[in-house]
Amino acid sequence: xxxxxxxxxxxxxxxxxxxxxxxxxxxxxxxxxxxxxxxxxxxxxxxxxxxxxxxxxxxxxxxxxxxxxxxxxxxxxxxxxxxxxxxxxxxxxxxxxxxxxxxxxxxxxxxxxxxxxxxxxxxxxxxxxxxxxxxxxxxxxxxxxxxxxxxxxxxxxxxxxxxxxxxxxxxxxxxxxxxxxxxxxxxxxxxxxxxxxxxxxxxxxxxxxxxxxxxxxxxxxxxxxxxxxxxxxxxxxxxxxxxxxxxxxxxxxxxxxxxxxxxxxxxxxxxxxxxxxxxxxxxxxxxxxxxxxxxxxxxxxxxxxxxxxxxxx
Numbered sequence: 001x002x003x004x005x006x007x008x009x010x011x012x013x014x015x016x017x018x019x020x021x022x023x024x025x026x027x028x029x030x031x032x033x034x035x036x037x038x039x040x041x042x043x044x045x046x047x048x049x050x051x052x053x054x055x056x057x058x059x060x061x062x063x064x065x066x067x068x069x070x071x072x073x074x075x076x077x078x079x080x081x082x083x084x085x086x087x088x089x090x091x092x093x094x095x096x097x098x099x100x101x102x103x104x105x106x107x108x109x110x111x112x113x114x115x116x117x118x119x120x121x122x123x124x125x126x127x128x129x130x131x132x133x134x135x136x137x138x139x140x141x142x143x144x145x146x147x148x149x150x151x152x153x154x155x156x157x158x159x160x161x162x163x164x165x166x167x168x169x170x171x172x173x174x175x176x177x178x179x180x181x182x183x184x185x186x187x188x189x190x191x192x193x194x195x196x197x198x199x200x201x202x203x204x205x206x207x208x209x210x211x212x213x214x215x216x217x218x219x220x221x222x223x224x225x226x227x228x229x230x231x232x233x234x235x236x237x238x239x240x241x242x243x244x245x246x247x248x249x250x251x252x253x254x255x256x257x258x259x260x261x262x263x264x265x266x267x268x269x270x271x272x273x274x275x276x277x278x279x280x281x282x283x284x285x286x287x288x289x290x291x292x293x294x295x296x297x298x299x300x301x302x303x304x305x306x307x308x309x310x311x312x313x
Contacts, residue, residue, distance in 0.1 A: 003164065003305070004305035004306050004308075006078065006085055006164075007085060007161060007164060007302065007305055008298075008301075008302035008305070009086075010081070010082040010083070010084070010085025010086045010089060011086070011089045011157060011160055011298055011301065011302070012298060013082070013085075013086035013089070013090075014087065014088065014089025014090040014093065015090075015095070015295065015298055017090040018094070018095055019096055021090070021096075022096040022097055022100065023094060023097045028091075030092070030172060030176060033059075033063065033172070033173060034176055034180065036062075037055075037059045037173075037177060037180060038180070040058055040059055041055055041180075041181065041191075044058075045187075045191060046191070047190055047191060048190055048191065049190050049191070049193045051191060052191035052192055052193055052194045053194035055177075055181070055191070055194075056194040056198055057194075059173055060170055060174055060177065060198070062173075063169040063170055063173035064170040064173070065166075066169060067164075067165040067168065067170065068165075070165060071084065071164055071165045071166065084165055085164065085165055085168075088160075088169060089156070089157075089160065089168060091168075091169075092156045092168050092169065093156055093157070094148070094152035094153070095149075095152060095153045095290065095291065095294050097152075098124075098144075098145060098148050098152055098153075098287075098290065099145075099287045099290065101120065101123050101124045102124060102144070102145050102287050103283065103284065104120055105117045105121060105124065105141050105283070106138075106141065106280055106283035106284060108120060109134050109137060109280045109283075110280055114137070117129075117134070117137050118130060118132065121140065124140075124141060125140055125141075125143075125144040127140045134280070135277060135278065138279065138280050138282065139253075139257075139277075139278040141283050141286070142247070142251070142253065142255065142282055142286045143244055143255050143256075145247075145283070145286040145287060145290050146210075146214075146243050146246075146247035146286065146290070147243055147244060148290075149210055149214075149243065149247075149290040149293055149294065150206050150207045150240075150243045151203065152175075153293070153294040153297065154207075154209055154213070154293060154294065154297040155171055155175065155202065155203050155206030156171045156172055156175075156206075157294075157297045158171075158209060158297070158301060159202070161300075161302070170202075171202055171206075174198050174202045175199060175202070175203070177195040177198075178192075178195050178196055178199035180192075180195075181195050182195045182199055183196075203239040204238070204239060206239075206297075207239035207240070207242050208242060209297060209300060210243045210246070210293055210297070211224075211228055211242040211243050211245070211246035213292075213297060213300070214243070214246040214247050214289060215246050215249070215250060216296070217292040217296060218246075218247070218250025218251065218289055219250060219252070219285075220249060220250055220251070220252055221250070223249035223272070223275075224245075224246045224247075224248075224249035224250035225246075226249055227245045227246065227248050227249030227271060227272035227275075228242055228245045228246045231245045231248075231270070231271045231273075232244075232245040232246075232271075234269035235268065235269065235271070236268065244271055245271045245272065247289065248271045248272035248275055249272045250289060251275075251282055251285055252272075252275050252276060253272065253275045253277070253278045253279075253282055254270060254271070254272055254273060254277055254278070255270070255271040256268045256269055256270040256271040257270055
């Protein structure tokens with residue numbers, strides 16, 4: 001079986017597995033990687049960019065090498081190759097968990113239970129929940145759904161289409177390391193620099209594809225394009241900017257503004273300033289848009305592999 005069909009069948013099965021099963025409550029492969037990366041950090045940590053670069057190389061290189069070895073072991077069996085791609089895809093994407101957490105918070109807000117929504121918000125993003133009212137929580141959820149559509153679904157599929165199982169595992173390793181050490185805390189300001197920069201590079205194509213697909217499949221394609229062009233560059237993140245702006249325009253809502261992380265207040269530019277304030281009902285709309293974008297990304301990845309095969313044959 002050709003590699004393009006292995007990816008298409010395996011990634012589709014993996015996305016379907018994520019849809020039906022979600023993440024396991026215990027023993028998730030990404031959690032195992034996180035524990036291994038934390039152990040490496042305990043050995044290597046120095047308040048220096050070089051030490052952080054070594055940490056990044058060891059962890060990401062190990063994930064890519066593991067994926068390459070596994071793919072090599074099954075290359076003589078198309079069925080096994082499809083199964084490996086399916087398992088790898090299921091392990092690295094997180095669309096169902098993203099949707100489940102967002103909708104859980106949405107139901108709490110619909111019931112008027114803001115305290116329950118605040119308690120659940122840290123499962124989805126790193127905002128300070130006590131600093132948010134109901135509207136602020138709803139906005140934070142929509143922003144997180146948008147950003148994590150790229151980080152937890154589309155980015156992995158892009159790199160899976162480019163490099164198969166090593167690409168899937170490598171992207172998730174990069175993204176996980178960024179979440180662990182890429183933030184600007186005193187401990188990780190220098191040590192996490194390499195992980196943060198690598199995440200920016202690895203996430204670049206997936207973020208742009210997410211923004212394009214959100215515009216194509218959202219309720220307001222022209223609004224998504226306008227918001228992307230006008231506001232994406234204002235965002236401090238080079239990858240979250242296009243994604244959140246495109247989602248904001250597609251859904252007709254206003255994102256950005258003042259937020260708080262770890263006791264630190266940030267005043268971010270408003271995205272799609274002509275849109276309305278986020279309502280609780282927009283959480284479910286954002287989740288549905290995220291789902292459409294994920295499946296379209298799979299189709300785009302499979303199509304890209306077919307085109308590449310045609311050009312090289």
